[in-house]
Amino acid sequence: MAQAAKGKLNFRCPRCFMRDIDIDMFFDADKKEYYCLRCNFRGTEEEVEALNEQVKEKYGRLRERVTDFGADNRPPVFAPHRRGEQ
Amino acid sequence: MDNLFALNIIHRPELSPEYAERALGGRKDVRDESLDIFLFQQSAAHENGLKTTIQITYASLFSDKIVEIAKEHHGIYGDEIGLSLLGLPCKQFREKYKTEDFCIWMFDEETKKQIVDDCFSLFFEKFGFYPESTGSYFLDAFTINYIKKKYPSVKCAVATCWEEGPKAYHTCNNSWYTFMDGGPWNPWIPSKVNSHCPASGKEDDSGIVAIPHLSRDLMACFDGNGSNFGTHPQNVLRGMIYYKDGDSVEYPYLYNLIDEYRHLAKYNDGYCYNMMFVGPGWLNRAGRWEAPYELLAKSYRDGMKYYGKLKKEGKCVDMTMSEFADFYRERHPDYRRGECALWKDILYGSDKEYFWYADPALRCCLDFNQGGAMIDLRPYIARIPQETGIGTDSVWDASYPYLIQANYRAGYFTHYAGAGTVKSCKVHYHGQSADLCLCRTMASFRRTEGGVEITADPVTVLLDGLAIVIRSVFFFEDGTGKVLTRREIVNDLHGEEVEFEEYFTGGFGTTEYQPDMTKLTLGVGKEEFPFTYHGKKLSGKGTAHVSIPDVYTRVEMGGEADLCEVEEGIAFSPVYHLRASKKITKGAFETWLRLQREN
Ligand SMILES: [Zn+2]
Numbered sequence: 082m083a084q085a086a087k088g089k090l091n092f093r094c095p096r097c098f099m100r101d102i103d104i105d106m107f108f109d110a111d112k113k114e115y116y117c118l119r120c121n122f123r124g125t126e127e128e129v130e131a132l133n134e135q136v137k138e139k140y141g142r143l144r145e146r147v148t149d150f151g152a153d154n155r156p157p158v159f160a161p162h163r164r165g166e167q
Numbered sequence: 168m169d170n171l172f173a174l175n176i177i178h179r180p181e182l183s184p185e186y187a188e189r190a191l192g193g194r195k196d197v198r199d200e201s202l203d204i205f206l207f208q209q210s211a212a213h214e215n216g217l218k219t220t221i222q223i224t225y226a227s228l229f230s231d232k233i234v235e236i237a238k239e240h241h242g243i244y245g246d247e248i249g250l251s252l253l254g255l256p257c258k259q260f261r262e263k264y265k266t267e268d269f270c271i272w273m274f275d276e277e278t279k280k281q282i283v284d285d286c287f288s289l290f291f292e293k294f295g296f297y298p299e300s301t302g303s304y305f306l307d308a309f310t311i312n313y314i315k316k317k318y319p320s321v322k323c324a325v326a327t328c329w330e331e332g333p334k335a336y337h338t339c340n341n342s343w344y345t346f347m348d349g350g351p352w353n354p355w356i357p358s359k360v361n362s363h364c365p366a367s368g369k370e371d372d373s374g375i376v377a378i379p380h381l382s383r384d385l386m387a388c389f390d391g392n393g394s395n396f397g398t399h400p401q402n403v404l405r406g407m408i409y410y411k412d413g414d415s416v417e418y419p420y421l422y423n424l425i426d427e428y429r430h431l432a433k434y435n436d437g438y439c440y441n442m443m444f445v446g447p448g449w450l451n452r453a454g455r456w457e458a459p460y461e462l463l464a465k466s467y468r469d470g471m472k473y474y475g476k477l478k479k480e481g482k483c484v485d486m487t488m489s490e491f492a493d494f495y496r497e498r499h500p501d502y503r504r505g506e507c508a509l510w511k512d513i514l515y516g517s518d519k520e521y522f523w524y525a526d527p528a529l530r531c532c533l534d535f536n537q538g539g540a541m542i543d544l545r546p547y548i549a550r551i552p553q554e555t556g557i558g559t560d561s562v563w564d565a566s567y568p569y570l571i572q573a574n575y576r577a578g579y580f581t582h583y584a585g586a587g588t589v590k591s592c593k594v595h596y597h598g599q600s601a602d603l604c605l606c607r608t609m610a611s612f613r614r615t616e617g618g619v620e621i622t623a624d625p626v627t628v629l630l631d632g633l634a635i636v637i638r639s640v641f642f643f644e645d646g647t648g649k650v651l652t653r654r655e656i657v658n659d660l661h662g663e664e665v666e667f668e669e670y671f672t673g674g675f676g677t678t679e680y681q682p683d684m685t686k687l688t689l690g691v692g693k694e695e696f697p698f699t700y701h702g703k704k705l706s707g708k709g710t711a712h713v714s715i716p717d718v719y720t721r722v723e724m725g726g727e728a729d730l731c732e733v734e735e736g737i738a739f740s741p742v743y744h745l746r747a748s749k750k751i752t753k754g755a756f757e758t759w760l761r762l763q764r765e766n
Pocket of ligand 1: 094095096097098104117118119120121122
């Protein structure tokens, strides 16, 4: 097989991203899969994208907008964010 | 004074940005693409009625086109033309300096001076004046002092990237050597001796106002990768902090973060600050971090749009860097006043709250999710005379040392044995003990005479059936290196006696790994002993103290204690302990922590 190359969008390894490591994956054209040089992950673009959605689960306020920072000793107040709104 | 949210927007044209060069694999159109990115960023700001500071790079000084555009934008939009010490790499630079290095703080002293002179004289040649602002990811005191002496027109500089250190290194697969942890998160006047430390007065004033390279999330960056959580739209994309709604990509976190910075006015006499400084590599046509160019560009436009909206609503004042320096000095006549940030989680959905404090004597973080435990402490009062670059003992590590860093050095939780670095309080009753690190709470802020007072909401400790309600109050004295801690018993213990043990478990260093500790001396009152890793203890009536020559620091702890104690760590747990204890039935136990410079 020929050597692997970068994919079209510099996909990072989703498993490594979950442990706070940014490492670009390489694409194996023969097997049509991305793979990581550091951990043991390998997967298709769809698998990478699905894991990237899992990555975001740690951001509990991902879809929320702060409406008030409130009293010092209270958490901020959030509301659902609406598309296009700042 | 009215609230004022000051904003700096900075653009640097690069003719061969390192990222673009690598991403495009040396394609021929890197130059044109770089110019396009710069023009795009400029127009995104101008369309939203915002002025910028154009930080000209060495490489772009060789482009007549860039010079012409900068002059034009200065004339039309009032943009400032500054000079960046980033963006050095180009053919001319490599030929002249015969190096692939590009970080100004990593060169030897002679080369630092040569590069500065080269950049400033070429700038003068092209523009006919010397710049008022400059910058890099990090500027050491040596370079700032040299610039200020030789080019006194400079009054503002980008001088650090907050908490970029071991975390950034690890995130970048251990390849990114930007170690500059330990500085202030918001603008400051750097000391002449060490640029991390805010100046203590006129004689220590380096003559410039420093700004950070990004306005970063003061909670997310303490544990996670700094380059995901800043007022930098592409950092937010890098962190994957966005969601898709149909064909649109949304990132409310970016606006929440900007708003949290605005909220900091409450703790800083109505002043708050933000900056956005996106290098061109983040906006290249090949896309980055799984994001296509269109999304990179949209997020940048959205960032500018939000600042523009705030400006239109009268909630934001855009300034150039030199304008900001003048404003900052006017607004901060007292060098000793602490910069404060009571920071709430806006990202993960916890109710965590940190209190960050920085003044000329110390930088510190209290974690109210751990009862107000001190989880980070930097002894600015020591003015550690650090040198960085080739030819010094520290070629790449420019971080300011910590005494406490609970994430690098374990904090409350350790495996099996030993102790991590943290300052907290233990409560003892009938042979049972509890640590306030395990009492989650939140706190309120108040400016008082000569300092700031942070009061935690009371927490309850339950020991052998006795409920003890405790309120912790922390008082930071402006610029003295002294922190008072009061543990108040709020409920009636009906005469039962409990023991409070205020403790400070410290180390020192800039990374996760503790350097040798055998130069330390521990003591209580006048009695002392050298550190030998044998777990030796000493207690008595006097003040507990430790001297750490490696970081020019002496730490003292005392108060209305029955007993003070010091203990050295062991090889498996290389730390030192200072303790102050008192038995009480009601009222409060007050202790103080004092940092001092010691040679
Ligand atoms: Zn991996």
